[in-house]
Amino acid sequence: MAATLKAGRLPGASSKRRRMNWTPYLFLLLPLALYFVWIIAPTFYTIYLSLTNWNGVDPIPGFVGLQNFERLFTKDRTFSEALLNNVRWLVVFITIPTTLGLGLAMIFNNEMRGGRWYKISFYSPLVMSLPVIGLIWGWVYHPRAGLLNGFLQAIGVADPPGWLGDRDLAIWAVIIAAVWRQVGYVMVLYLAGLKNIDPSFVDAARVDGANRWQLFRHVILPLLAPVTTIIVVISIIDSLRAFDLVSIMTRGAQDTQVLANFMYIEAFNNYRMGYGAAIAVVLFAISLIFIGFYLSRVIRDELEY
Amino acid sequence: MTTAAKTTTPPAVQAEARAANMRRLGGSAGLYIFLTVLTIVWLLPVIAAFITSFRTMDEISIQGFWSIPQQFTLTNFNEAWNQARVSRYLGNSFAITIPSLIGMLFLSSLSAYALARYKFRLNLPIYFMFVAGTMLPFQILLLPVFRLTNALGLYNTQFSLILIHTAFQLGFCTFVLRNFMKTVPGEIFDAARVDGAGEFRMFWQIMIPLSLPALAALATLEFTWVFNDYLWAIILLQDDALKPVTAGLATLRGQFNTNWPVITAGALIATLPTLLVFIFLQRYFIQGLTLGSGK
Numbered sequence: 001m002a003a004t005l006k007a008g009r010l011p012g013a014s015s016k017r018r019r020m021n022w023t024p025y026l027f028l029l030l031p032l033a034l035y036f037v038w039i040i041a042p043t044f045y046t047i048y049l050s051l052t053n054w055n056g057v058d059p060i061p062g063f064v065g066l067q068n069f070e071r072l073f074t075k076d077r078t079f080s081e082a083l084l085n086n087v088r089w090l091v092v093f094i095t096i097p098t099t100l101g102l103g104l105a106m107i108f109n110n111e112m113r114g115g116r117w118y119k120i121s122f123y124s125p126l127v128m129s130l131p132v133i134g135l136i137w138g139w140v141y142h143p144r145a146g147l148l149n150g151f152l153q154a155i156g157v158a159d160p161p162g163w164l165g166d167r168d169l170a171i172w173a174v175i176i177a178a179v180w181r182q183v184g185y186v187m188v189l190y191l192a193g194l195k196n197i198d199p200s201f202v203d204a205a206r207v208d209g210a211n212r213w214q215l216f217r218h219v220i221l222p223l224l225a226p227v228t229t230i231i232v233v234i235s236i237i238d239s240l241r242a243f244d245l246v247s248i249m250t251r252g253a254q255d256t257q258v259l260a261n262f263m264y265i266e267a268f269n270n271y272r273m274g275y276g277a278a279i280a281v282v283l284f285a286i287s288l289i290f291i292g293f294y295l296s297r298v299i300r301d302e303l304e305y
Numbered sequence: 306m307t308t309a310a311k312t313t314t315p316p317a318v319q320a321e322a323r324a325a326n327m328r329r330l331g332g333s334a335g336l337y338i339f340l341t342v343l344t345i346v347w348l349l350p351v352i353a354a355f356i357t358s359f360r361t362m363d364e365i366s367i368q369g370f371w372s373i374p375q376q377f378t379l380t381n382f383n384e385a386w387n388q389a390r391v392s393r394y395l396g397n398s399f400a401i402t403i404p405s406l407i408g409m410l411f412l413s414s415l416s417a418y419a420l421a422r423y424k425f426r427l428n429l430p431i432y433f434m435f436v437a438g439t440m441l442p443f444q445i446l447l448l449p450v451f452r453l454t455n456a457l458g459l460y461n462t463q464f465s466l467i468l469i470h471t472a473f474q475l476g477f478c479t480f481v482l483r484n485f486m487k488t489v490p491g492e493i494f495d496a497a498r499v500d501g502a503g504e505f506r507m508f509w510q511i512m513i514p515l516s517l518p519a520l521a522a523l524a525t526l527e528f529t530w531v532f533n534d535y536l537w538a539i540i541l542l543q544d545d546a547l548k549p550v551t552a553g554l555a556t557l558r559g560q561f562n563t564n565w566p567v568i569t570a571g572a573l574i575a576t577l578p579t580l581l582v583f584i585f586l587q588r589y590f591i592q593g594l595t596l597g598s599g600k
Contacts, residue, residue, distance in 0.1 A: 023504050027419035028431065031412040031475055038472035039438050042449035049448055107340070112333070120587075121344045124351070127579040127590075129533035131551045132572045135558060136354045139565050147353040150370035180350070185594065192595035237440050244535045248555060263444045268540065273448055280444040291440045298436050302429060 043284070049277035056273045068278035079279070082257040085171050086286075089258065090239040092175050093182060094232050101186025101231075102224075106216070108187070109194045119191075123184030130181075134248030137177035138164065170254035174245050182238070186231055193227035194220070233294045240287050259283045358382065358570035362563065385571035389560060393546065394553030395578065401466045401538075401549055402531045406524055408471035413478030414516065418508050420479065421486035422494070432483060438476035443536055446473075451540055465541045466549075470531050478523055481596045485519035486512060519596070525586045526593030529579045550575040 054061030141163035152160040243260035267276025
């Protein structure tokens with residue numbers, strides 16, 4: 001609204017003030033209104049709710065200050081378990097799919113007969129919904145009749161693990177299902193990145209006698225750095241959002257709790273909405289670090305113009 | 306990897322090239338075998354689900370998964386489609402997804418147009434707000450949105466899902482479309498302005514037709530995202546008859562607890578719409594995926 005202040009110097013303005021151009025605001029009116037009501041305001045409202053003991057029924061939530069957070073960080077063991085599982089998820093997500101996806105992208109970047117079909121196989125998990133993936137993998141992990149243990153028994157493992165029923169393995173079993181989906185995504189992003197590399201860099205390195213590994217290590221990898229950064233940020237955000245697979249495969253049992261599912265259980269199953277809001281705020285605070293990082297890059301790109 | 310040297314080459318060099326070709330052929334045969342094995346292992350969960358959906362649970366329980374199927378049956382699909390109401394759930398998914406798509410694409414092209422074409426003080430702050438919003442964890446929105454839909458009398462309606470999907474995806478769609486629209490040269494609009502075209506006409510008759518490729522890519526990608534949503538469906542809907550197929554599958558899982566052939570049949574049917582979109586609009590789908598990840 002302050003745009004009117006600096007407009008006096010424009011020639012042809014009838015009064016000393018230039019009339020503000022409302023056109024962009026007219027275009028923005030509807031989308032911004034919707035965005036404020038359903039996205040921006042709710043974010044702040046959750047922060048407020050995290051300071052209350054709201055149970056979902058009381059018309060006015062009772063204010064309790066930072067009690068919810070205090071309990072989360074000092075007394076709640078499920079919270080630390082969930083936090084640890086999110087960290088595990090995150091570490092696996094930024095290492096394994098990134099490496100595998102890059103390797104596959106390097107292979108498929110070359111023209112090869114039938115390459116299209118191989119590529120489709122790797123990104124087909126991307127079109128499946130997470131509940132579908134959860135069910136399919138749940139069947140793979142089935143302790144008696146499943147594909148995995150059927151195979152293990154066939155090769156002579158007498159007592160194969162229970163996978164989703166095993167406290168030590170369950171979270172990793174869930175993460176593997178998530179990785180299975182993520183690899184195709186990373187591959188697509190790297191393939192796009194590889195296409196954008198100027199072939200003259202590669203040719204120049206070849207003329208200089210670089211072998212394949214040197215070419216990859218010292219030319220291609222550095223040129224892919226911006227893509228890698230985006231992929232790492234996306235992977236982190238996705239791993240913090242992890243919910244569907246845990247909800248479908250284990251419901252958070254067998255030490256597989258993650259923050260997103262923990263929040264859902266506390267708020268919508270146990271009706272501790274204020275406490276749930278506090279978990280959401282912790283999740284939000286962690287995300288904010290990476291949102292800020294990503295945003296700073298977007299801002300830098302804009303200001304370079 | 307092909308170094309095409311079509312000039313006349315001495316025989317010695319030709320022989321060497323032939324040897325290199327042979328080596329490459331050997332290498333590529335190895336590569337094909339490697340990739341084929343890897344692909345089969347990769348798709349094994351899907352293959353397993355596919356095979357299971359044609360068998361009976363009795364047979365699998367008795368003889369194990371790796372036994373040779375004695376008989377193929379279609380009853381599991383029939384049961385999933387009718388008894389487990391997957392047909393109904395799929396209809397619901399479309400009833401939620403299509404209006405959400407129309408809503409988000411229309412509204413985000415409005416905001417993207419404003420941000421791409423006009424200079425005004427709040428331009429960049431609004432743009433950055435949209436970008437930041439795309440990365441929010443859904444959990445930060447669940448409780449207020451739940452409360453708001455209740456207050457508005459929209460709880461347990463598909464319209465509440467359409468609203469939240471439209472609103473949440475506005476950020477990503479605006480981000481992508483704004484960057485696309487920035488690449489449209491301004492001179493086109495100057496000419497139209499001289500001809501007396503109004504602001505909205507320029508938007509609707511010039512910018513929208515020019516943005517169709519980006520809109521198509523976005524629509525394809527967003528279709529799979531909204532169609533595959535599970536979280537909002539379980540938060541905002543209570544009636545099983547209203548649920549989209551993602552939430553419906555969770556119900557089916559409870560209902561057919563140990564009957565995995567029916568569960569896998571349902572899961573495969575549920576994937577069909579997004580799979581078809583992917584197969585027929587693959588180019589747009591891939592474009593959509595890469596659109597959002599920077600320029």
